[in-house]
Amino acid sequence: xxxxxxxxxxGLWEKINNPDFNSIEFDxxxxxxxSNSFSLTPKRWVESTKSIGxxxxxxxxxxxxxxxxxxxxxxxxxxSAEFKLYLIxxxxxxxxxxxxxxxxxxxTKRILQKSTTVSIGMPSKVIFFQIKYPKLNLQLFMRxxxxx
Numbered sequence: 001x002x003x004x005x006x007x008x009x010x011g012l013w014e015k016i017n018n019p020d021f022n023s024i025e026f027d028x029x030x031x032x033x034x035s036n037s038f039s040l041t042p043k044r045w046v047e048s049t050k051s052i053g054x055x056x057x058x059x060x061x062x063x064x065x066x067x068x069x070x071x072x073x074x075x076x077x078x079x080s081a082e083f084k085l086y087l088i089x090x091x092x093x094x095x096x097x098x099x100x101x102x103x104x105x106x107x108t109k110r111i112l113q114k115s116t117t118v119s120i121g122m123p124s125k126v127i128f129f130q131i132k133y134p135k136l137n138l139q140l141f142m143r144x145x146x147x148x
Contacts, residue, residue, distance in 0.1 A: 001045065004034040009074055010045065013053050017068075022049045 001007065007030050014021040025048040032038045042065045043056045055066040067075065077084035 001040040001042065002033065002038055004030070007033040007040070010051070010053065010071065011049075013068075013070060014049065014051055018050070018052045020050050020052075025049045 001010075007026075011021075011023070011026040011030060014026070015023065029040060029045070029048070033040070042054050045051055046054050046056055053068045053071050057063050057066070073087065077087055
C-alpha cells in the first residue's frame with residue numbers, strides 16, 4: 001500500500017462508512033504516500049486509523065487481510081483489466097434494465113390515466129373497467145356496494 005491513489009481511496013471509503021475513522025492519521029499517511037521510502041502495511045493502517053474496511057488476522061492457516069466488498073472490487077479491478085471491463089459491462093446492463101422497468105411503470109400510469117373507459121353494470125352491481133391499448137390489455141372487475 002504505497003500508492004497515493006490507493007491511500008486516498010481507502011481514506012474516502014472510511015470517511016463515508018466509518019464514524020470513528022481517525023482522519024488525522026489518514027492525513028499523515030496521505031502526505032507521506034508517493035515517496036520512495038513510504039510503506040504502509042494493512043495492519044498499521046487498521047491500527048492507526050481505526051479502519052473497518054480492512055481486517056487483518058494473524059495465523060498460519062486462517063490468517064490474511066480481508067476487505068469490504070467495495071474495497072475488494074477496487075483492488076481486483078486494479079489487478080485485472082478483464083475483471084474491470086466485466087464489472088463496467090455488468091453495471092451498464094443493470095442500469096439499462098432498471099431504466100426499462102422505470103419507463104414501463106411510467107408508461108403504464110400514463111396509459112391508465114388517458115384511456116380508461118368505465119362501464120357500470122347496474123343489475124349485478126359490478127363495476128367494469130377496461131383499458132384499451134395495443135400493448136396492454138387489462139381488465140379489472142370490482143364488486144360495488146349498492147350505490148343506486
